[in-house]
Amino acid sequence: MSRSFLAFVLLETPATPDMVAVAAALRSRHPQLATEMGNGDAPGVRQSSSASVIRCGNQLIAVMSMPTPIPQDSGLWSRAATAWPEAKAVAARHRGHLMISVLGQNQQLLPTARPMTAVIGALIATMPQCCAVVWDGKVARSADLWMHLSTQSYAPFPEYPFTLWVDILPFRIESGIGAVTMGLSAFVGREIEFETSRRTLATLIEKVASLAVYLIEHGRVLRDGDTFGGDVHERIAVRYKSSDQFNGMPVFLCTDSPVVMEHS
Structure with missing residues (x-):
């Protein structure tokens, strides 16, 4: 399949990430990824007032800051609440979000999911405003759970965090x-x-x-x-x-x- 994913990181208050800090967190959380990137430097970052692009391994990940809540989806949050009782309350009080996607066409799906998950974990690690993640409009998880499990983004089969997806x-x-x-x-x-x-x-x-x-x-x-x-x-x-x-x-x-x- 050739489609890609779109993820939302929900923010209690609107904020723009410090992508230099995100790059440092990414390198700290996934040191093996930094080695794979060649010279050991931090991922390349291009940043504007609302949108940024960060290189994670072989992928370019776009991060866009939006000062509004995501549209409400009662089915999504009802599903999330079966394992996360606070889900609906968290969704109701968020006031901004980040949009995360991979740049490029005809991307392979697992190699796309891994770096997106790693970057989202690094965003959460550097932004206390993060309260939840919605993966591809289907799966909602708490920011704390996502930050914990996303350290396994590059783990071998079957240890990678597919329950986030x-x-x-x-x-x-x-x-x-x-x-x-x-x-x-x-x-x-x-x-x-x-x-x-x-x-x-x-x-x-x-x-x-x-x-x-x-x-x-x-x-x-x-x-x-x-x-x-x-x-x-x-x-x-x-x-x-x-x-x-x-x-x-x-x-x-x-x-x-x-x-x-x-x-x-």
Whole structure:
């Protein structure tokens, strides 16, 4: 896929970042990235009164300061509140925001998400006004959580902070429970919808998380009708479907059932 991402960092009061300080924080938080950049100097920075561009690895990241709140999205903040109870109150009181994006066309998605996440972490580390981050209009997290997890921006698979980019939301069905992702479609064109009658919620969330990060790493490798699983005793069927639960959203519909072992 060739699209890119757009992130918003919410500010309690409007502010313009000091990009020299951001560059220093970026180098401190990701020293291996500074080494990769060649001569060890701070990332190149171009700054104006409202917009800046910073080089992070091989990517140019644009940061624009906006003295207004982002448009309210009740669905976004309701989803965020399932794991972050203060989400709606934080959203209601913010008064400015930063827009973060990668410059250039036809960007690969994971190599785009990593430097954007690193730069957002550095912005938060240098701006006490930061209170939340909205990733690509789908996932909202607290600034504190983002600053903590974004230190793993360049960690190897599967340790990078994909939970900043993808929500996993539980729901109930008549025969059991389910979980659905929100944000994965930006990487692979579909969300995961996993329904089960025999797993606990914790194991269901773990299974969805493992599949989500696998798809982020490897791309859309699951075909309609494929199965996957941890061993020969567990096979999970995958179908391409328009979700019955979520307004026809394109999903990888995953269902599990006990494997019947044949005896000779």
